[in-house]
Amino acid sequence: MKALALTAVKKLEFIEVPTPKIEKDTDVLLKTACVGICGSDIHYYEEGKVGTQVAIFPYIIGHECSAIVAQVGKAVKDVKVGDKVVVEPAVWCSECDQCKMGRENTCRKIQFLGTPGQGDGCLCEYMVMPEENCMVINDRLTLIQAALIEPFTIGLYSARQGWGPYTEKIAILGSGPIGLSCMTAARMLGAKKIYMTDKINSRCAFAKARGVDWTGNPDEGDIVKQINELEPLGIDVVYECAGQQSTIDEALGILRPGGKLVLVGIPRDNRISISIDQARRKEITIVNIRRQNRTTKDSIEVLTEGKVNVDFLATHKFPFADSIKAFELAAGYKDGVIKAMIEF
Numbered sequence: 266m267k268a269l270a271l272t273a274v275k276k277l278e279f280i281e282v283p284t285p286k287i288e289k290d291t292d293v294l295l296k297t298a299c300v301g302i303c304g305s306d307i308h309y310y311e312e313g314k315v316g317t318q319v320a321i322f323p324y325i326i327g328h329e330c331s332a333i334v335a336q337v338g339k340a341v342k343d344v345k346v347g348d349k350v351v352v353e354p355a356v357w358c359s360e361c362d363q364c365k366m367g368r369e370n371t372c373r374k375i376q377f378l379g380t381p382g383q384g385d386g387c388l389c390e391y392m393v394m395p396e397e398n399c400m401v402i403n404d405r406l407t408l409i410q411a412a413l414i415e416p417f418t419i420g421l422y423s424a425r426q427g428w429g430p431y432t433e434k435i436a437i438l439g440s441g442p443i444g445l446s447c448m449t450a451a452r453m454l455g456a457k458k459i460y461m462t463d464k465i466n467s468r469c470a471f472a473k474a475r476g477v478d479w480t481g482n483p484d485e486g487d488i489v490k491q492i493n494e495l496e497p498l499g500i501d502v503v504y505e506c507a508g509q510q511s512t513i514d515e516a517l518g519i520l521r522p523g524g525k526l527v528l529v530g531i532p533r534d535n536r537i538s539i540s541i542d543q544a545r546r547k548e549i550t551i552v553n554i555r556r557q558n559r560t561t562k563d564s565i566e567v568l569t570e571g572k573v574n575v576d577f578l579a580t581h582k583f584p585f586a587d588s589i590k591a592f593e594l595a596a597g598y599k600d601g602v603i604k605a606m607i608e609f
Contacts, residue, residue, distance in 0.1 A: 268389035269588045270323035274313045277589045280323060285393040290340035293399050295352065295392050299412040300607045301329035301579075302595045304441060305531060306379070306386075310592055316535055318381045327386035328354040328378035331411030334399065341396045350399040351411045352387065353561050354378035370558040377556075388588065390609065400561065405569045409582070409606055413575045416604070418564040419529070420446025422557035424454055427502040427527040436460040436492065436500045436519060439507030439530055440468040440480070442578050442604045447504045447529065448477065449573050460500065462488050462515075463507075467601040475577065483511065489518035499524060508532040517543040527552045578604045585609045 266284045271277055287294055306326045308315045313322075320326075334348040344350065357364055357372035364372050379386025402411050424447055427435070435456050437444045440463035448459055460479045461472045469480035479495065481488040492500065499521025505512050508530030516526050517540050526549055544551070567573050580603040583591040591605040 266390040267585075268325050268385075269327075269585075270325050271309060271313070271320060272323045275311060277310070277592055278323070279588075282325075282389065284391050287336060287338050287393060289395070290338040291396050292338045292393050293334055293341060293344055293396050294336035295332035295350070295394060295399065296335045297387055297390055297392060297609050298331045298333055298349070298408040299609065300327045300387055301412045301416065301442075302327075302591060302605045302607070303329050303416065304443065307592070307596050308531065308533065309379075310596055312533065314381075315531060320381050324381065325385040325387075325389055326379045327388035328380075329412050329415040330354075330378075330387040331402075331408045331414075332387075332392070332399075335391065338396070344396050344399050344401060348399075348401045349403050349408060349411065350401050351406075351414045351561065351565060352378075352392075352394060353398040353400060354387070354415060355556065356384075356395060356398060368558060370555045388607070390585075400565060402565060402569075406565070409579050409608075410568060410575065412606065413578055413604070414561060414564050414568070416442050416578070417446045417449065417568070417573070417575050418557045418560045419443055419554070420448075421450040421564050421567075422560040423447050423504055423527055423529045423554050424450035425560070426552050426554060427504060427525050428454055429501070429525065432501045433457040434460075434496060434500050435502045435504065436462070436516070437504045437506055438462050438512040438515060439505065439509075440465075440472045441506065443529055444504070444506035445472065445475070445578060445603065446575070447506060448472065448475070449575060451504075452476075453567065453573050458496075460492055460496075462512075465598055468603070471601070471603060483515065489515050492519045501525070502527060504529055506530045510534075510537055513537055514540065517547075517549065520547060520549055522547045523549075525550045525552060527554060529554045579606045581605045583607050 361373040
């Protein structure tokens with residue numbers, strides 16, 4: 266089968282690899298339908314690593330996907346050939362201390378699609394996943410919407426992790442797909458005022474067009490001063506979705522005493538710093554986000570029920586044969602791209 270592999274930093278190639286086979290009775294063979302390009306995929310593309318996870322070339326990336334069931338193992342009960350599914354990219358062990366605590370997202374033995382040392386990605390024609398990772402949607406969602414479940418579920422999980430009884434005013438620093446997913450989820454939860462920032466003006470305009478109350482570009486003005494003038498008592502929760510030292514500093518500058526800083530973005534550097542003076546005096550709660558935990562099914566339900574719409578995230582679509590063009594566009598933030606989708 267064909268797969269798109271990273272063969273060196275900033276070099277993608279189509280390669281031939283063996284079609285995977287069902288090995289366990291609970292396995293499902295999937296024909297890939299649609300894949301979204303994630304910011305972490307771009308990290309691997311541009312740097313060959315995400316933090317301490319370093320790719321060994323050739324390396325197949327990708328983890329946001331939908332698929333069609335091609336074959337099922339003997340013990341598979343709830344999934345049948347021809348079903349359309351959302352693919353949950355994290356395979357957890359269910360046996361370690363973290364899983365038993367209900368923290369499958371920090372499973373000691375987690376295997377995640379497109380992660381060095383754990384598993385190949387989904388930018389290939391076929392893959393094998395356990396039945397429990399295949400969530401049937403059939404005609405409830407389109408295959409593109411199904412692939413958008415993965416980024417949205419991170420937004421939903423992040424929004425919930427930051428939420429509290431006094432949450433009304435929030436800020437989201439970084440208006441890419443995850444920031445916009447946080448915005449969509451937070452609005453559903455009841456945010457009364459939403460501030461968003463980005464260094465790309467087209468993304469600020471994109472957020473503004475989706476009903477955000479205020480947007481600003483930190484390269485064009487002091488967004489801390491501007492937001493504090495509008496909200497002199499401070500912001501209740503800040504979702505940092507850019508993975509930058511500058512946005513972490515800005516977050517501490519606009520949070521109210523007792524507020525929450527939710528770190529969603531993945532920094533390219535292994536270390537960040539916190540102004541302990543501001544964080545301590547304001548008694549800021551800092552929450553780290555590790556992907557999502559137990560929100561995939563909820564995300565499918567809220568999309569199916571029409572409580573949220575994430576179609577707007579999929580700004581560009583490419584056939585599998587043009588995947589390299591899709592990566593070049595996404596990495597270069599060209600043509601107002603938010604999310605580039607690859608269709609098989």
